[in-house]
Amino acid sequence: MNKKLTLLLSICSFFLAIYFITPLLIDKKSQTVKKGKEGSEFKNRINNAINDLANQNDKFQLDFLNKDNLYENYSHNYTIKIPEGYTKNDGIGKFSSVQFYNENLGYVAAVNVGSTNLESVNRATNAKIIKEYKNEFDKNNSNLENDFKNSLIERGFNKVTLDNYKIVDYNNRLFIRLNFSAFRTSDNQQKPKSIVNFVTFNKKLIYSFMFVSNQWNSLEKWEYEIQKSMSNVIISKYITKKD
Amino acid sequence: MKKMKNIFYIIVGSLMIIFSLKSIIIDGSEEYAKFIGLLIFGVIFIYPSLKKDSKTASENFIEESNIKAPIWWKRLIGCLTDFIIILFVYTITIFIIANQFNVRLDKLYNGLVLFSPFYIFYYSLQEYLYQTTIGKSIVKLKVVSVKSDEKPTFFQILTRSLSRLVFFIDIWFFFFKRPTGLHDIVSKTIVINKK
Numbered sequence: 482m483n484k485k486l487t488l489l490l491s492i493c494s495f496f497l498a499i500y501f502i503t504p505l506l507i508d509k510k511s512q513t514v515k516k517g518k519e520g521s522e523f524k525n526r527i528n529n530a531i532n533d534l535a536n537q538n539d540k541f542q543l544d545f546l547n548k549d550n551l552y553e554n555y556s557h558n559y560t561i562k563i564p565e566g567y568t569k570n571d572g573i574g575k576f577s578s579v580q581f582y583n584e585n586l587g588y589v590a591a592v593n594v595g596s597t598n599l600e601s602v603n604r605a606t607n608a609k610i611i612k613e614y615k616n617e618f619d620k621n622n623s624n625l626e627n628d629f630k631n632s633l634i635e636r637g638f639n640k641v642t643l644d645n646y647k648i649v650d651y652n653n654r655l656f657i658r659l660n661f662s663a664f665r666t667s668d669n670q671q672k673p674k675s676i677v678n679f680v681t682f683n684k685k686l687i688y689s690f691m692f693v694s695n696q697w698n699s700l701e702k703w704e705y706e707i708q709k710s711m712s713n714v715i716i717s718k719y720i721t722k723k724d
Numbered sequence: 725m726k727k728m729k730n731i732f733y734i735i736v737g738s739l740m741i742i743f744s745l746k747s748i749i750i751d752g753s754e755e756y757a758k759f760i761g762l763l764i765f766g767v768i769f770i771y772p773s774l775k776k777d778s779k780t781a782s783e784n785f786i787e788e789s790n791i792k793a794p795i796w797w798k799r800l801i802g803c804l805t806d807f808i809i810i811l812f813v814y815t816i817t818i819f820i821i822a823n824q825f826n827v828r829l830d831k832l833y834n835g836l837v838l839f840s841p842f843y844i845f846y847y848s849l850q851e852y853l854y855q856t857t858i859g860k861s862i863v864k865l866k867v868v869s870v871k872s873d874e875k876p877t878f879f880q881i882l883t884r885s886l887s888r889l890v891f892f893i894d895i896w897f898f899f900f901k902r903p904t905g906l907h908d909i910v911s912k913t914i915v916i917n918k919k
Contacts, residue, residue, distance in 0.1 A: 488853055491849050495841075499817060503821055503827075506833065507827050507829070620832065
């Protein structure tokens with residue numbers, strides 16, 4: 482009887498200890514990432530940045546696409562290489578983003594830039610923010626995931642699922658790469674789509690480089706197109722118009 | 725076979741010590757827990773093999789008491805059964821934590837680090853209270869101290885459970901003629917058939 486009681490008490494104590502230690506473990510992990518930052522206020526500010534993506538900058542676009550399909554945007558100081566045969570479309574509305582699309586293949590590359598509450602984010606701060614994002618995704622932060630999903634739903638997709646995510650580095654700049662599966666309704670038919678979104682921060686802006694594919698069976702070729710474009714993404718104050 | 729076993733332990737122990745010293749001196753690592761752990765385990769590995777008669781207390785006990793050590797597959801069945809039970813409890817706990825705290829703890833921390841407390845707790849508690857575990861009781865085995873032929877002390881059981889953490893090395897004992905694992909040697913305990 483005594484042994485059984487000891488066994489029972491020990492098991493209860495063990496699981497109680499886990500219950501009380503878990504929040505401490507979570508906090509400890511968060512602290513290591515947030516070290517030197519303003520805690521939850523900092524986290525809120527970067528979460529708000531995602532919502533700001535829906536509200537595009539209405540700044541006048543000054544851009545240039547050369548014959549080698551290198552697109553330079555002087556309003557937001559970035560470059561991206563657009564694959565051959567893509568048509569550029571600026572849209573006509575206040576919140577339109579710069580889009581490049583290939584009608585034959587059904588691929589779309591879109592660049593969205595939005596303002597945030599962050600102050601002069603440099604590469605190092607961006608790296609911290611991107612790692613914080615990854616950390617939040619690791620913790621299954623449903624709010625953050627929903628923010629991204631909602632921004633896609635706002636763009637006409639439905640049944641959006643976040644398949645996976647990872648941190649990637651292009652030209653000394655960290656991005657969080659988010660792979661989504663979604664559908665788009667066309668003539669009452671659900672058409673499957675794959676979406677890859679690369680998000681990064683610079684100064685007060687959040688940049689989203691989004692690639693959409695119509696087809697599930699040509700992902701290899703699509704990935705090649707993505708890598709070709711992303712390897713030419715540079716965000717720098719020196720990307721300005723020639724005098 | 726005995727000589728081979730000793731050489732194997734000395735090589736593994738030396739590698740542990742070299743690796744720990746390299747990490748702290750050459751790499752300038754600040755992972756002191758890893759350094760101390762590797763150093764201790766390295767010494768634990770080497771020490772019994774360098775002893776004059778090179779026989780462990782467990783092996784002497786088996787010879788002196790004329791005990792028939794259990795067949796290796798009995799211990800393997802017990803070990804696997806226990807492992808499955810621990811894995812099951814661990815998975816359920818992680819699943820509950822994910823629902824309760826909205827956090828995948830196994831993604832935040834190394835899975836092995838999280839698994840270890842379950843492993844230690846499972847073995848320590850059962851072996852201390854009942855001298856056996858669920859897995860061992862299926863194949864009718866029990867743990868005794870080689871010092872007294874009776875119930876091991878709590879310290880012995882704790883040492884036994886902690887040394888099990890070097891799982892990938894400890895598991896090798898199944899391939900030797902006499903099933904005496906690292907955890908048996910270190911804690912001066914032995915697993916015998918229940919009468």
